[in-house]
Amino acid sequence: MIQLFMSRSGSSVIVPLRFPASQSAIAGVSCQLDEASREGKTQIVEIKSVIANLPSYLSGLDPDSRTQLAQLNQLSSIIAKMDSRERNIYAGALDGNSINDLNDMIRVAEQVSDYILIPNVNSDVTLGRYVAVAGQIQGDPRFPEAAWPYLDFAKIGAEYYAEHGGAYTYAGYVLRKQNDELIREKKSKIQLDLTSSQAQTSVCLPATKEELERIKRTLGVDCFAEAVITEVSFPVPYMDEHIPTTGVCVEDANELAWAIEGLQFEDKDLKKYLSVLSAEQPETFQEALYYAMNLDDYEHFSDDLEAYGKTVLRRIGADDELIDTIDGYMDFEKLGEDAMVDDGVRRTEFGLIRRCSSPFSEETHGLEMGGLS
Known part of the structure; x- marks a missing residue:
């Protein structure tokens, strides 16, 4: 990954040393240089590297310094783990930073x-x-x-x-x-990093049909299946904790991003969706999208037993006037607690959630609601 060609002053013998190098290899090169000349300072005749511009940054390297050789070994080990794209990035990152010594070169390599x-x-x-x-x-x-x-x-x-x-x-x-604010658009709901054989770009969703077509042209593809999604991120808080990135495609991601944008107009709706995700625990991205499209099948409540008791009464036909009349004569909290068990309500960090079509199972429900008894 990095190769030094060294000689001793007064000698024409040039000895190569490839890094990363073992201590025995370094000692062996030192012996060869000693055999050529025990006097004089070790000089670097040439430096080669898979990182084209790295030799210019190593021009001041002291080959007699054990510390610098150890640092060079560390840097070479990091570079050895990079693929061709990361090496290209590292070359640019070196030129884009203030590099004063090997410590700076190592720091940038670790942050590629x-x-x-x-x-x-x-x-x-x-x-x-x-x-x-x-x-x-x-x-x-x-x-x-x-x-x-x-x-x-x-x-x-x-x-x-x-x-x-x-x-x-x-x-x-x-x-x-x-x-790059064009890449890290703060208003996006979902962000995808896409790579094709011709280009690489980041997409902030939701996007219109016309915008998606422009992205295809940028990538040089006819359909997004010809590109690879290398990273998925969620600027909206908590989404990355509850939405899996298994089986993501651009079209589904865009549909979910539009759904999330609509939910954000009403903060309570966003909390409802987060509660559903927390309770349902989707295993794929498509399942998370399904729940976003079927939020009407759920009821979301604050973590308040009394309020839930009153909601149960309204569900069976009681109006606010009746509820106000019996207030003080009825244990709304007890009614709410009992009704939650019957309704299969789940407690989440975003509030209480009830699935209307088929209540959550009692077995799991007991674990979720244990803190209410």
Whole structure:
């Protein structure tokens, strides 16, 4: 992953050493250098690496320093575990950070997952085009497609680069994920990272049909089945704890994102959905979508026995006037507690939930409601 070619001053013998290296291998190279010349300082003649720009950062390496060789070994071990895409990202991350020593190189290598590579974007012009396409996908009114022939993409790209940093590489544009608001759109309900053979992009859902078609064009695919979903995230609190990411497809994710957006208009509806997820514990993404589409089959209540008792009375025909009349003469809490058992109500961290079509089983119900007795 990293190879040093070393010699001793006064000798023409050059000895290679490949990292990661064992202590015996390092000692063996030291012996070869000693045989060539026991006097003089060890010099690095050449450095090679699978990370094209790494040798320039290692120009000040002291091959006689045990500490630096140990750090170089650590860095090489990290790089050895990277795939080709991560190596490209690391190269860009090096250029996009202030690198002063091996500690900085190791730190950036350990944080490579915090960066994203936008393939084939390696100039202000191509970055400007990417910003315009991504902005249109996200509904940014500054970049309508009809205006593209008149846009100064180089200026758009240069301004974006100046504001967000990062670095151009032969493979594409590398920057921290948190610095790209086009990728980390805070208003999204579900976010997908997609990769195809031609491109990589992040999609903030919900999206319109037209926006999804633009995303396909960006990826260079006819259908989303030709792309791979590499990451699924949920900006809405608690969703990631209760929605599994098994079997996700773009179409289902978009449908669920539209449903969640509708629920957020009424905070109580969002809590109802979270309660359903907590009680039902879906095993697949499709099951989570099913529950979102069938919320009418559930009733959600605050964790209040008295309020539930009054709800039971209303369910059998009592109006508020009757309930007010008997208030003080009836134990609403006891009625609520008993009714919860009969109705199969579950307690969740988001409130109480009841399934109308078929009550939750008593066996599980007993575990959920134990704290109420």
